[in-house]
Amino acid sequence: MSNSYDVIVIGSGPGGYVTSIRSAQLGFKTAIVEREHLGGICLNWGCIPTKALLRSAEILDHANHAKDYGLTLEGKMSANVKDVVARSRGVSARLNGGVGFLMKKNKIDVIWGEAKLTKPNEIVVGKSSKPVVQPQNPVPKGVLGEGTYTAKHIIVATGARPRAIPGIEPDGKLIWTYFEAMKPEEMPKSIVVMGSGAIGIEFASFYRSMGVDVTVIELLPQIMPVEDAEISAFARKVLEKRGLKIFTDAKVSKVEKGANSVTAHVETKDGKVSQITAERLISAVGVQGNIENLGLEALGVKTDRGCIVTDGYSRTNVPGIYAIGDVAGPPMLAHKAEHEGVICIEKIAALPNVHPLDKGMIPGCTYCHPQVASVGLTEAKAKELGRDIRVGRYNFAANGKAIALGEDQGLVKTIFDKKTGELLGAHMVGAEVTELIQGFVIAMNLETTEEELMHSVFPHPTLSEMMKESVLDAYGRVLNA
Structure with missing residues (x-):
């Protein structure tokens, strides 16, 4: 099998796999490189499984208010956390397999491993530092893996990861990112959520529905800071009515760890400091692009604040290298990545009437209650x-x-x-x-x-x-x- 392609996409998240499909549709010989699981963070650890969790929470909320609908359910409804998590993981697994089917259907080669750009038209794929999640693991003989591959066009779609605050780094036990928050082994009695963007508020809403005592700490004056102030204020009022405790114009300045708890030192705008003790703390202070170990610096690819700099067609300053999705900067949304990737590959194909993405018309959604x-x-x-x-x-x-x-x-x-x-x-x-x-x-x-x-x-x-x-x-x- 030849290791030479027209297009290689690095990363199989929504942006990456959609771009590879459009590339194949346009007649390009296409390959996609993935180090862990098809579908990327969105499908496996973000957009999809969180919505499955929130759906369980919604059903529980309705059940606990059945009387409001003239219905009688015996006893108080409760959640089996293992079953809730298992359903969420099952939803992701089903869609992961679906992406694999789409790759096969469109005759896209999947290369398993970690890619590094060595030339503007060349990558070297090494062994993955993470366990590969696919039906056949380890990678079976005959499936593409480690080696050198070339392509006229290389599209970086490596996504992003949770941002960590110095001194409050997640440890997987007491301080969680969305990875741990998505699959708790047991439901904590109390949680502090640091950050009130979409990720933070969705988890705050989920855990509150599960009966957890939830406190949200937001540095800026309003929750969901990118939203219209009036909408944010309305949402806050409803969330507080549901029992969430929300502090804005406040930051977690320090965290002390106990045996099975954390104490957050919360500093408000006026300089006052209070302490909030909870069993767990979720760090939801944003994400940063996965630009490390890609060989970008050696090739002179421009980056800015942890993201790759691109033009309206996802082209970097180095001809033949492109970047889409979270790694190319905000808004860091799956649907933005998909559309960005389609524009990128259609421009490469020189299709007529291809226009840059208007970021002012990208919708934003937060699936809290x-x-x-x-x-x-x-x-x-x-x-x-x-x-x-x-x-x-x-x-x-x-x-x-x-x-x-x-x-x-x-x-x-x-x-x-x-x-x-x-x-x-x-x-x-x-x-x-x-x-x-x-x-x-x-x-x-x-x-x-x-x-x-x-x-x-x-x-x-x-x-x-x-x-x-x-x-x-x-x-x-x-x-x-």
């Missing part, structure tokens, strides 16, 4: 940019479907340019908003105005009706409020 979703400019950012805006709002409490679902705590917020009617941003908190947001994403991509949204017919009774009502509210025409 209540869910949060957004796209485009926040109200504060729109004002900062000097835009003259109209803002519409609509509460879940006025929507028939939300009331029937017993999910009437939420808000839809839309932001328009007052002069042109351009939809600048949409922000939501409440049930199923991570599904609803795509309606606004499509509208923004089609350059839809407020008039066209008002003339669109939304089905009744649905949660989606609130999207139209929010638009109507921005123009003083709301009907059901």
Whole structure:
């Protein structure tokens, strides 16, 4: 078998495997290098298994409030943590196998091991430092592995890993990253979550549903700092009503470890320090790109703050080397990585009408309870940019479907340019908003105005009706409020 390819992709996460499939579709001889498991962090340790955990939490929440729906369930519902984790891992395993099938279907060679760039068109694959997770382990004879491989185009898609705070490094026992938080052997009685981005808030929400005493510490003035301030405040109110304790404008300055507990020294903006003792601490202070040991520095590939510098088509400063996904910088989202990879390979193929990714139209979703979703400019950012805006709002409490679902705590917020009617941003908190947001994403991509949204017919009774009502509210025409 020849070790020469048109395209080699390093990393098989969502960005990497989707890019390799599109590459094969375009007729390129393609290979993908993976050191551990097909599907990367997202499929195996991030996006997918966390949603499986959160689904279990959601079912438990509903069961414990069955009386609100006129139902009687005998005794208090409880979670078997081993079974909850086993279901989550099973979901990941099923999808891991699915990626393997797609590689075979599209005739993409999988090279197992760790890749290092030695030339702009050459990599050397060495033995993986991590155990390879695939149906046949160790790698069977005849499957590609260690060796030298060449390609005209090499795409780096090595993803990211949890960021560690000096002095509060995760130890796998008392201080967890999302790896440990996703597969607890037993449910702790109390947890401190350091960081309130999507990862931190999702785990805080999950563990609270499991009956754990949860405290969230956030350095910035609001939780979920990238979200619209009004949406963040609404979410915080609901989360606190569920029993979460939240401290903003605060940081964990020091951690003391006990035999089976940690004590976090929490310093607030005014300089006051308090101590919070919990059985475990989850460090969720962001992620950093996996740029080490790739040979980038020797080849002169530019990096900045732990990520590879690229242009709008994912090209680095070294011809023939590209980077996509988390390793290429924020927003560090799986769907951004996938779309970025498709643009990259289609530009390589010289397809017509290939445009750079507009990061302002990438939706963000947080799957806590209540869910949060957004796209485009926040109200504060729109004002900062000097835009003259109209803002519409609509509460879940006025929507028939939300009331029937017993999910009437939420808000839809839309932001328009007052002069042109351009939809600048949409922000939501409440049930199923991570599904609803795509309606606004499509509208923004089609350059839809407020008039066209008002003339669109939304089905009744649905949660989606609130999207139209929010638009109507921005123009003083709301009907059901």
